[in-house]
Amino acid sequence: MEKCSVIYVKYEPSDTIEKQGKRSSIEKYLKQGYYIKESRNGYWVLVKPVQVNIKISNSSGARTFNIKQDILDLYKKDRISGKLTDKFEKDIQMEKISIYMDAEGDYEIRKEINKNKGVCS
Secondary structure: OEEOEEEEEEEEOOEEEEEEOOHHHOHHHHHOOOEEEEEEOOEEEEEEOOEEEEEEEEOOEEEEEEOHHHHHHHHOOOOOOHHHHHHHHHHHHOOOEEEEEOOOOOEEEEEOOOOOOOOOO
């Protein structure tokens, strides 16, 4: 595993669309990541869940991942928000958190241990 540099972190909020018509009229939304929450007689409720995309790079290349669940697990939260994503970005910038990726493209998020914690000078 090699430490990565973060190119960007992008929070994409959820979205809900109501459409009237045939299934062919909603296909473009399904390709954009929406799913059918409800459908009846040509009425469709489409939902796109929240995504937190991160683009990271190291010597093996650059990759983009949806890390919503990783952030929730890291901070022990149930719901993602723009504010929590901002905290994650800030922690990366302050090097409290690092991201590592191997040659196959598998990544790992690690909390960095502060070795100076509790030391008096």
